[in-house]
Amino acid sequence: MTAFDQQYLSQITTSTTPAWRRSQMEGAYRVFTALDEPTGAEEDWRYVEFDHTFAELEPVAQAGAPLESGPFVASLPERSGHVLIVDGQVLEHHSDVATVLRLNDLDADPGFPALVPVDHNKLTAAHAAFSTDGVSVEVTPGTVMDTPLVVEVQGSIPGTVSFPHLRVRVGEDAEASVLVAYRSADGARLLMVPKIDLEVGDGGRLRFLSVQGIDHAATSVVHQRATLGRDSTSRIGEIGLGGRLGRLDLGVSLVGDGSSSEVVGLYFGEGDQTLDYRMVIDHQGRSTTSDVFLKGAVEDDAQSVFTGLLRIEKDAARTSTFETNRNLVLSENAKAHSVPNLEILCNDVICGHASSVGPLESEHLYYLRSRGLTLERAERLLIRGFFQEVIDRLPIGGLEEPVSQEVFRRFITAQAEGRVA
Amino acid sequence: MTGALEVRGLSAGVDGKEILDGLDLVVSFGEVHALMGPNGSGKSTLCHVLTGKAGYRVSGQASLEGEDLLALEVDQRSRLGLLQSFQYPTEVRGVSLRDFMIEAAEERGLSEGEALSRIETEAARFDMTRFLDRSLNNDLSGGEKKRSEIFQIAVLRPRMALLDEIDSGLDIDAVKQVARAVEEMRAPDLGVLMITHYNRILRYVTPDRIHVMIDGRIVDSGGAELAEELEAGGYKAIRERLGLIETSSEPARRPADFFTDTPFDVK
Ligand SMILES: Nc1ncnc2c1ncn2[C@@H]1O[C@H](COP(=O)(O)OP(=O)(O)OP(=O)(O)O)[C@@H](O)[C@H]1O
Ligand SMILES: [Mg+2]
Numbered sequence: 001m002t003a004f005d006q007q008y009l010s011q012i013t014t015s016t017t018p019a020w021r022r023s024q025m026e027g028a029y030r031v032f033t034a035l036d037e038p039t040g041a042e043e044d045w046r047y048v049e050f051d052h053t054f055a056e057l058e059p060v061a062q063a064g065a066p067l068e069s070g071p072f073v074a075s076l077p078e079r080s081g082h083v084l085i086v087d088g089q090v091l092e093h094h095s096d097v098a099t100v101l102r103l104n105d106l107d108a109d110p111g112f113p114a115l116v117p118v119d120h121n122k123l124t125a126a127h128a129a130f131s132t133d134g135v136s137v138e139v140t141p142g143t144v145m146d147t148p149l150v151v152e153v154q155g156s157i158p159g160t161v162s163f164p165h166l167r168v169r170v171g172e173d174a175e176a177s178v179l180v181a182y183r184s185a186d187g188a189r190l191l192m193v194p195k196i197d198l199e200v201g202d203g204g205r206l207r208f209l210s211v212q213g214i215d216h217a218a219t220s221v222v223h224q225r226a227t228l229g230r231d232s233t234s235r236i237g238e239i240g241l242g243g244r245l246g247r248l249d250l251g252v253s254l255v256g257d258g259s260s261s262e263v264v265g266l267y268f269g270e271g272d273q274t275l276d277y278r279m280v281i282d283h284q285g286r287s288t289t290s291d292v293f294l295k296g297a298v299e300d301d302a303q304s305v306f307t308g309l310l311r312i313e314k315d316a317a318r319t320s321t322f323e324t325n326r327n328l329v330l331s332e333n334a335k336a337h338s339v340p341n342l343e344i345l346c347n348d349v350i351c352g353h354a355s356s357v358g359p360l361e362s363e364h365l366y367y368l369r370s371r372g373l374t375l376e377r378a379e380r381l382l383i384r385g386f387f388q389e390v391i392d393r394l395p396i397g398g399l400e401e402p403v404s405q406e407v408f409r410r411f412i413t414a415q416a417e418g419r420v421a
Numbered sequence: 422m423t424g425a426l427e428v429r430g431l432s433a434g435v436d437g438k439e440i441l442d443g444l445d446l447v448v449s450f451g452e453v454h455a456l457m458g459p460n461g462s463g464k465s466t467l468c469h470v471l472t473g474k475a476g477y478r479v480s481g482q483a484s485l486e487g488e489d490l491l492a493l494e495v496d497q498r499s500r501l502g503l504l505q506s507f508q509y510p511t512e513v514r515g516v517s518l519r520d521f522m523i524e525a526a527e528e529r530g531l532s533e534g535e536a537l538s539r540i541e542t543e544a545a546r547f548d549m550t551r552f553l554d555r556s557l558n559n560d561l562s563g564g565e566k567k568r569s570e571i572f573q574i575a576v577l578r579p580r581m582a583l584l585d586e587i588d589s590g591l592d593i594d595a596v597k598q599v600a601r602a603v604e605e606m607r608a609p610d611l612g613v614l615m616i617t618h619y620n621r622i623l624r625y626v627t628p629d630r631i632h633v634m635i636d637g638r639i640v641d642s643g644g645a646e647l648a649e650e651l652e653a654g655g656y657k658a659i660r661e662r663l664g665l666i667e668t669s670s671e672p673a674r675r676p677a678d679f680f681t682d683t684p685f686d687v688k
Pocket of ligand 2: 464465585
């Protein structure tokens with residue numbers, strides 16, 4: 001068994017590793033060895049059971065065979081490029097519109113502004129030390145991508161941890177559209193630690209949607225950061241369906257004046273899944289706006305966690321920001337934790353948050369049933385309606401049908417089997 | 422005679438508060454009855470208990486065409502033909518009025534095609550077409566919500582309609598329109614119980630009978646003369662005539678307040 005040690009590090013820093021990357025890896029390795037694995041006791045990992053250790057996981061030697069694309073990617077016939085990353089290794093990368101390169105082919109560090117810090121946790125340090133491959137997407141100034149670049153990120157080998165890496169840079173006044181679809185092999189217990197770095201230049205527009213559809217035996221911990229330039233717009237959508245544990249650690253920094261961010265998402269947990277969202281929306285520039293709108297449901301023994309922080313820095317005058325997190329708890333053993341937070345260092349702001357956790361509303365059920373709908377039918381209509389508000393706001397079109405079908409399928413199966421209270 | 426709706430000795434309460442107190446009421450098929458009563462007398466509670474809202478302690482009897490209503494679930498009562506228009510309709514985001522009505526019509530055995538054509542027709546009649554694809558009751562004005570309620574009832578065609586303040590919050594043209602709809606609903610196999618605070622709707626609908634409800638009971642029933650007595654002297658006059666002591670915690674209202682044409686929704 002290969003350990004994540006100095007010897008392994010030397011083995012992967014080969015002659016093809018660019019010099020800038022080599023020094024990053026060596027520095028990150030020291031951080032990695034100094035940090036402890038999350039135990040669940042840390043504030044960041046509250047409610048979440050992270051039950052992998054690097055001692056028990058193997059690095060990937062050779063990427064496995066690609067998996068089928070699955071219903072979400074299949075429903076997007078129009079696309080402007082394709083990237084396939086399997087077990088952390090880039091197997092395909094091309095685009096008609098954007099410049100898509102392997103990170104190892106870059107002569108210098110592309111120098112992203114707001115990367116997740118290497119010492120954020122042991123997983124980010126591991127990524128910085130051991131990620132050997134990745135993709136850089138550049139959309140040159142003024143270029144408009146009408147159809148999405150499809151990025152498939154897959155994990156296939158049981159017992160491994162992989163470190164996929166994607167960087168997207170949207171040039172000035174350019175427009176990018178990116179769909180990331182996560183999948184993993186049926187029944188494979190493995191860990192994926194993807195890192196997604198997004199940068200939107202002045203006046204740029206980003207539409208980004210990720211569909212986390214890994215197998216229920218797998219764990220995924222995604223670290224995703226976006227930095228927004230002046231008058232730029234970022235619309236991020238997150239769909240969370242897979243994983244024994246699926247965590248998204250998302251940060252959006254509104255650096256440029258007049259920038260705006262929207263994050264919409266839905267999740268549906270079943271079985272013993274944990275779906276965990278940590279979000280920090282950081283307003284730095286003036287006159288910036290942001291909206292977080294996340295809705296989820298949990299049934300069986302599943303749980304969800306939402307920890308959202310809206311931070312408004314001292315000079316971020318005329319900020320307008322809102323955060324909504326609504327949770328449906330559909331069975332007795334399911335749990336949803338919702339923790340919205342505000343940190344306001346500037347007083348010229350409009351901000352607020354709304355959060356709720358509970359079953360389907362009895363007033364709604366009564367109203368629908370009073371028109372003759374059976375309880376089951378009323379519940380189904382309400383579930384559809386609950387998620388419809390998110391589906392209507394997804395930043396990339398074309399996935400409405402498969403997403404709503406999958407969510408609905410989960411609910412009606414549980415309902416038919418008497419698993420909803 | 423079997424009434425469309427027969428209520429006998431109906432009592433109901435919530436958390437230690439008694440609201441309905443042995444209420445008797447019969448509404449026969451082919452008839453339109455009006456129910457009037459001061460705020461808090463229990464009119465809406467009567468509707469909720471009849472349609473089966475959870476949370477009330479209920480005793481007594483209620484039947485529709487001889488079927489025991491109290492033994493049925495909310496949706497069974499509705500499919501039997503009992504439909505209520507709500508005083509405060511619930512807002513449901515994400516569910517469109519059209520989808521809701523299609524499902525409700527299908528539960529009543531209509532095909533999707535029949536449902537759609539009925540929805541189109543009634544929507545045109547009640548000027549609801551532009552609300553069909555919006556979330557149910559969401560961001561509707563008070564009067565638009567009432568129009569939505571009467572529209573839903575028109576689509577689903579009840580045998581017994583409980584109209585809870587369908588005229589509150591409506592502008593004068595809409596009151597006429599709703600009144601006309603109630604008159605047009607009249608049918609040999611349909612009964613209507615229309616709860617109202619205002620005489621103005623009674624200018625356009627002629628009820629076969631008017632009931633006055635005070636403190637959870639029907640205290641008097643009669644014809645148009647009862648509405649006139651109310652208009653002149655308010656509930657105070659009725660109480661005095663019947664020797665009832667004021668027990669309601671609601672402050673008494675002056676008749677002048679009560680029958681203005683300016684609608685007010687208290688609560
Ligand atoms: N769920 C409840 N819990 C406690 N009290 C209630 C509840 N529902 C109704 N009540 C009380 O019961 C009484 C009757 O209420 P109801 O809504 O039936 O009156 P109403 O006759 O319809 O009045 P209005 O003319 O104002 O619509 C009121 O005093 C009300 O406050
Ligand atoms: Mg009422």
